[in-house]
Amino acid sequence: MTTIYDVAKRAGVAPSTVSRVFNKNASISEKTTARVLQAASELEYDPNPLASALASSRTLMVGLVISDIQNPFSATLARGVQDSLERDRYITIIVNTDGDPDKELQVLREIYRRGVDGLIIAPPQRNNASEHNRYIVDRARKNFPIVTVGNWLKDPKVDFVTSRAQDGAIAAIDHLVGLGHEKIAFIGGHYTRGIAVGRWLGYQEAMIKHGLPLMLEWMVEADVSIVGGESAMACLLALDNRPTAVLTVNDLVALGAISTCRLYGLHVPHDVSIVGFDDIPFAAVAVPPLTTVAQPAYELGSRAAELLLRRMHCADAPQQQAVLDCRLVIRQTTTCVSSA
């Protein structure tokens, strides 16, 4: 293991000079720089990140908190984060909360004490009074860089990026209404989850706008997974007053819902129209190809990373935010309401 001292000795300079050369922050003469670099390469010197971290309290690590990496949306977002961050030599530590508030707080703590330089939380829990949101805001107020995705914690120290999911949901309902649907249900995530809120609101807003009834039995909470979609759809189909169309909180749920329809001998879209959310890669190759509200998952991640980088450079910059558009992708799970 060759250290900064070895290099210093060989180059005939002080250790601090070597440090400066490698961190290119102070001004060092061309000549010295060259000598140091020469010595370093001869000795195959490789700076030790741990020592550096201890001395400077900068680790070049950032934490990414998501609910589950197995969700394609999260995975794509994670790639967006990682790809942007690695250009600046940061590594990303991904932790899963499984949507459990307790676990979220726990991983948040763990990752924070590990000394990450910043945090991306996608999405944070929704309840602003909750212990972990207080935890997050506390850190942010102490100038610890945090950006949230999909849900803003309403504190000027917390940067955030989000998509216009609410508008996306409205576009979906508009589309459905345009096809003649009036009995439109919504399968949402558990209401406490942050990222789903815009979808709930968009659904409700659009229904009201069109003068359609907001029926409690048509708004069902589900796990945001294939299985969750399956059982939620089963509930809907058990109703006397069945909806003719349903908007779902994400594509996984939509796929599950379609699967249940098939199980019940119902044809999608002729008997039931279904709209998903996210436009994960499988949406396009599903059968029928899924009509869905596309969210820019990768870009949400990369933008979050960019905001975080800027914040880490400059702790007292004004609050940052980025809001990206969603886009309704009409494929083949939606059609005119049947006259039956």
Add this chain to the structure above:
Amino acid sequence: MTTIYDVAKRAGVAPSTVSRVFNKNASISEKTTARVLQAASELEYDPNPLASALASSRTLMVGLVISDIQNPFSATLARGVQDSLERDRYITIIVNTDGDPDKELQVLREIYRRGVDGLIIAPPQRNNASEHNRYIVDRARKNFPIVTVGNWLKDPKVDFVTSRAQDGAIAAIDHLVGLGHEKIAFIGGHYTRGIAVGRWLGYQEAMIKHGLPLMLEWMVEADVSIVGGESAMACLLALDNRPTAVLTVNDLVALGAISTCRLYGLHVPHDVSIVGFDDIPFAAVAVPPLTTVAQPAYELGSRAAELLLRRMHCADAPQQQAVLDCRLVIRQTTTCVSSA
């Protein structure tokens, strides 16, 4: 920030004693332990992992090298790794290689110099003479804990876990032959990729076993993605002598292949039977539901983590390995060959 010295002073003991209490490795009297713990909690002491890492060269971090977290198989495997590792307070650093050997070597280096305590590589490149495989084996021989998944580097210092993918591929071909197919193609990953090799071999072995021709034009390499499957299938369909069935290297490719079939007006399974590999969550809800060789992705990950943990505890344990079974899941993308 309260340090180990603060706690030591308050408890009236030496710093090293405090350290011992927190690492529960040495024997400390009940009484002292209690006093230290008391003092620590009063001061809200939280050990600094960075300092600990520098002093002990143990970081409680392990690296997980995969090709792409967006592949559901990798994502599930990653959860298997993370869930097992976090019980022992390790964090997992996930890096993607995108199947690029250069990138693999680069991330391997980066992660290694960060001081991870061990490495899981899933899968490593196949070429044993390649620079990065030499790199891996070198580290392992110097007692750096490494376990590979899906491909063994043929060195006794490298532990590994794999699945009987070859048997799985054989079972798939047996199934197809049982349905009367003789013109069976294979869409594989790029041949240099590690994990795909067993599938190639299984396909070939089974074809030979059944006395069926191994035609070059029926063995096509593709990106292991939906898009890769789409174009590979297009190649197959452009052939004069079209296969009636195809085994694919994974479900993504299978889904892409099915999509292309539909585009060409071909019915799956009546015109073409398709078998996937992995049994990702989408396989079951695909239409038609995908016949596929299920791999225990999560368990591959968790077993890899277990082997790694053991290896990290005991550097000179004998070589470890775990081989898990695959299982053919027959759904609805395979049927008897049509007499047409």
Add this chain to the structure above:
DNA sequence: CTGTTAGCGCTTTCAT
């Protein structure tokens, strides 16, 4: 069972 004493390898004032 516990204390003393050196570091781990780098950064960072403070000088010059």
Add this chain to the structure above:
DNA sequence: ATGAAAGCGCTAACAG
């Protein structure tokens, strides 16, 4: 522009 020196907070011999 560069050097000297004092840590960052913890661990690990070694000694007793």
